[in-house]
Amino acid sequence: MILVTGGLGFIGSHIALSLMAQGQEVIIVDNLSNSSLQTLERLEYISGLYIPFVKIDVRNTPALNKVFEQYSIQAVIHAASFKSLEESVQKPLEYYNDNVSCIMSLLRAMQRTGTRNLLHISSLAVYGQSSLELTEATEFNYRFQNPYVKSQQMAETIIQDTYSTDDEWNVAILRPGNIAGAFEHGVLGEFVTPLPKNIVPLAMQVASTQRDFIELHKHAQTEDKTAERSFLHVLDFCDAVSKTLQWLSMQHHVCEAFDIYGDHISIQKLLNLIGETTHTEIHTVDVESCEYPVLDQIGSVSTKAHDVLQWQKVRSLKQMIEDEWRFYQQSLRSY
Numbered sequence: 001m002i003l004v005t006g007g008l009g010f011i012g013s014h015i016a017l018s019l020m021a022q023g024q025e026v027i028i029v030d031n032l033s034n035s036s037l038q039t040l041e042r043l044e045y046i047s048g049l050y051i052p053f054v055k056i057d058v059r060n061t062p063a064l065n066k067v068f069e070q071y072s073i074q075a076v077i078h079a080a081s082f083k084s085l086e087e088s089v090q091k092p093l094e095y096y097n098d099n100v101s102c103i104m105s106l107l108r109a110m111q112r113t114g115t116r117n118l119l120h121i122s123s124l125a126v127y128g129q130s131s132l133e134l135t136e137a138t139e140f141n142y143r144f145q146n147p148y149v150k151s152q153q154m155a156e157t158i159i160q161d162t163y164s165t166d167d168e169w170n171v172a173i174l175r176p177g178n179i180a181g182a183f184e185h186g187v188l189g190e191f192v193t194p195l196p197k198n199i200v201p202l203a204m205q206v207a208s209t210q211r212d213f214i215e216l217h218k219h220a221q222t223e224d225k226t227a228e229r230s231f232l233h234v235l236d237f238c239d240a241v242s243k244t245l246q247w248l249s250m251q252h253h254v255c256e257a258f259d260i261y262g263d264h265i266s267i268q269k270l271l272n273l274i275g276e277t278t279h280t281e282i283h284t285v286d287v288e289s290c291e292y293p294v295l296d297q298i299g300s301v302s303t304k305a306h307d308v309l310q311w312q313k314v315r316s317l318k319q320m321i322e323d324e325w326r327f328y329q330q331s332l333r334s335y
Helices: 012-020 037-046 061-070 083-089 092-113 147-163 199-207 233-246 267-278 304-309 317-333
Strands: 001-004 026-031 051-056 075-078 117-121 131-134 171-174 178-180 215-217 228-233 256-259 263-264 285-286 297-300
Touching: 001 012, 012 026, 012 037, 012 233, 026 061, 061 092, 061 263, 075 092, 075 233, 083 092, 083 147, 092 117, 092 147, 092 228, 117 147, 117 233, 131 228, 147 256, 171 233, 178 199, 178 233, 178 317, 199 215, 199 267, 199 317, 228 267, 228 317, 233 256, 233 304, 256 304, 263 267, 267 317
Parallel strands: 001 026, 001 075, 026 051, 075 117, 117 171, 131 297, 171 256, 178 228, 215 285, 228 297
Antiparallel strands: 228 263
16 A cells, blocks of 8 residues: 555645556545645545545654554655745745655654655755756755755755665655646646646636736746746656656665656746647736746756656646646536
């Protein structure tokens, strides 16, 4: 059985459904701070299976211990974290409390109950470097002043230090770029909140006339002055998770990180592509300055995931947007 923390969030729910489609048993824990039980109902409806779910905060170690004691858990996928670079500047204490405390509590519970297989979901932003040519050999820039980046750097350091104390640990750290999209045919996707934190859901709201415009920061040292990012279809990321679990099951005492990235594109060009795909105009208002440091470019050129895990992305940016838009329209009609 595989435990998925944050398993009712966008990424966690897609991972859970993908694993079940491969015949894996999963158990989900989530505190519902960024998700809802509607996602659990949808997962059970799609899969036709009862899915064990425990509503707890991963930071509650005693409660987490009971989950490990009750279920036979062979591996953990840790997808419970706050993920917004911009929001972390406004709420640094929440980001440190959630992202750092969660990994500490999870590792303690795993250590106590003898579960030693962990797949931790980090981010390409963890490097703290502005570059489209990142690799796993790139050193972290610990001087970059962003609470989200620093919290992920801390989490990875804690994992590495824990791994080094016990030769039973098998750990894989996945560092994805921005993830969007949905399951084909719109069976599962991202439930967008009224005030989304990410660019693709914001653009979906503009395309559906729920929002008038997007504030677009245009101060980056790039061709069109907007930040350049790596975008990946959520199902390609699920494939990476599956291949990583297979690889982990054959290892003994490893702790390896893998960049999991898609296509590099500027935010302006992404919005243009969303406009073309949705047959709408994504209105923007330029914001010329920013009060906090921003990474102009985040992208990788690593081949490690391909060479070691035999993983590569197969879905285009256009399919990513089409799948997200299809699910978003269906979710609007269901309300």
